[in-house]
Amino acid sequence: MEQEIKKGLAGVVVDTTAISKVNPETNSLLYRGYPVQELAETQPFEAVAYLLWHGELPTSDDLEHLRRTEREHRALADSVRAAIDLLPHDAHPMDEVRTAVSALGAIDLAGSGSVLDATGSAEENLARSVRLFAALPAIVAYGQRRRRGEELVEPRDDLDYAANFLWMTFGEDPDEIVIDAFNRSMVLYAEHSFNASTFTARVITSTLSDLYSAVVGAIGALKGPLHGGANEAVMHVFDEIGSAERVVPWLDAALAEKRKIMGFGHRVYKNGDSRVPTMRAALDALVAHYDRRDLADLSDALEREFMERKGIHPNLDYPSGPAYHLIGFDTPMFTPLFIASRVTGWTAHVMEQAASNALIRPLSAYDGPDERHVADLTP
Ligand code: SDX
Numbered sequence: 501m502e503q504e505i506k507k508g509l510a511g512v513v514v515d516t517t518a519i520s521k522v523n524p525e526t527n528s529l530l531y532r533g534y535p536v537q538e539l540a541e542t543q544p545f546e547a548v549a550y551l552l553w554h555g556e557l558p559t560s561d562d563l564e565h566l567r568r569t570e571r572e573h574r575a576l577a578d579s580v581r582a583a584i585d586l587l588p589h590d591a592h593p594m595d596e597v598r599t600a601v602s603a604l605g606a607i608d609l610a611g612s613g614s615v616l617d618a619t620g621s622a623e624e625n626l627a628r629s630v631r632l633f634a635a636l637p638a639i640v641a642y643g644q645r646r647r648r649g650e651e652l653v654e655p656r657d658d659l660d661y662a663a664n665f666l667w668m669t670f671g672e673d674p675d676e677i678v679i680d681a682f683n684r685s686m687v688l689y690a691e692h693s694f695n696a697s698t699f700t701a702r703v704i705t706s707t708l709s710d711l712y713s714a715v716v717g718a719i720g721a722l723k724g725p726l727h728g729g730a731n732e733a734v735m736h737v738f739d740e741i742g743s744a745e746r747v748v749p750w751l752d753a754a755l756a757e758k759r760k761i762m763g764f765g766h767r768v769y770k771n772g773d774s775r776v777p778t779m780r781a782a783l784d785a786l787v788a789h790y791d792r793r794d795l796a797d798l799s800d801a802l803e804r805e806f807m808e809r810k811g812i813h814p815n816l817d818y819p820s821g822p823a824y825h826l827i828g829f830d831t832p833m834f835t836p837l838f839i840a841s842r843v844t845g846w847t848a849h850v851m852e853q854a855a856s857n858a859l860i861r862p863l864s865a866y867d868g869p870d871e872r873h874v875a876d877l878t879p
Contacts, residue, residue, distance in 0.1 A: 520692065536778070799819070
């Protein structure tokens with residue numbers, strides 16, 4: 501019986517999730533029932549991480565406990581630093597972070613007798629999730645400083661997550677406007693139902709493999725320019741165009757070459773990405789703070805022109821790329837920033853998949869040669 505093939509699983513519902521609801525009809529995104537805009541404008545990223553893992557926003561005691569634990573695991577472990585230092589200085593930061601997380605997992609799981617022991621209980625996986633959440637800023641920050649030939653910056657206990665992330669990256673007291681914009685981006689990137697990297701993490705978890713392996717696989721999926729790699733690619737597009745005046749000729753050529761314009765389009769949202777207005781507000785604040793109207797003019801001109809011609813809306817990567825550029829992150833660091841945020845969503849999905857697991861193993865329709873035999877080969 502001929503079965504309909506759904507390439508890319510487009511439009512296919514493969515399981516339930518209680519973690520987030522992506523609603524293209526109403527152009528909305530809920531994390532455990534809360535509109536993401538509200539969370540991005542009112543909550544520290546630590547509270548949203550807690551919400552994704554536990555299903556409820558933290559009490560002040562819960563938040564204080566999470567912050568205490570996060571501070572205990574902020575510093576870059578010597579063994580993880582050594583793993584990164586083994587890599588060439590021009591290794592891509594996505595490969596550095598993927599290697600560092602793999603090393604973290606190998607170290608944490610060392611001595612666990614069998615692969616079954618590595619699977620981890622719900623409590624063990626929650627603890628692993630918090631440790632990864634805490635460790636990633638130092639790993640990402642070190643990646644940028646190592647490439648720039650700058651010394652490692654130690655974490656500060658007097659700073660919350662977003663401010664400390666900026667401190668470890670730039671080694672100077674971050675400005676409140678920058679902290680707020682960065683915190684918003686972390687909240688907005690945290691979770692988005694069964695996107696390619698999250699579904700990768702769920703597939704790996706479904707075999708009873710460990711949480712670290714699931715996150716390493718998810719990082720591999722996120723690296724692709726059709727997914728997380730787009731925020732880095734957006735800045736390469738802006739660098740190519742140069743100024744607002746050169747948008748039209750650039751777009752003429754790009755569309756003639758049938759190029760995908762990075763930062764635009766989405767598999768689920770067809771009338772605009774619900775996260776864009778909140779991230780755009782953060783970008784506008786940064787444009788004013790750094791007096792970079794030229795970058796905003798270029799971004800607005802490309803969006804206007806592309807919308808007029810193809811009616812394709814920008815996604816979250818479109819405003820977040822220039823925002824990270826203005827804050828001072830090197831372009832190759834943009835997708836590792838996405839990892840530091842999405843690790844909260846990935847690990848929430850790992851724990852949800854593990855709680856009511858079913859091995860993920862779809863079917864395929866064979867379109868290769870009919871059965872044949874070696875003996876039938878003519879010499
Ligand atoms: C993220 O899934 C998630 O939730 C992901 C994410 C998350 O939070 O996890 O939201 C994060 O990955 C955002 C997407 C980042 N990627 C990019 O910005 C890369 C550029 N975007 C495209 O590659 C594309 O829009 C996708 C891959 C994101 C979505 O593609 P779809 O849904 O498979 O749509 P499609 O490729 O079938 O496009 C339909 C039509 C095609 O034209 P035709 O071949 O029918 O003539 O629209 C065109 C496409 O060529 N199109 C684009 C385009 N996006 C779609 N044309 C040019 N540039 C684009 N960006």
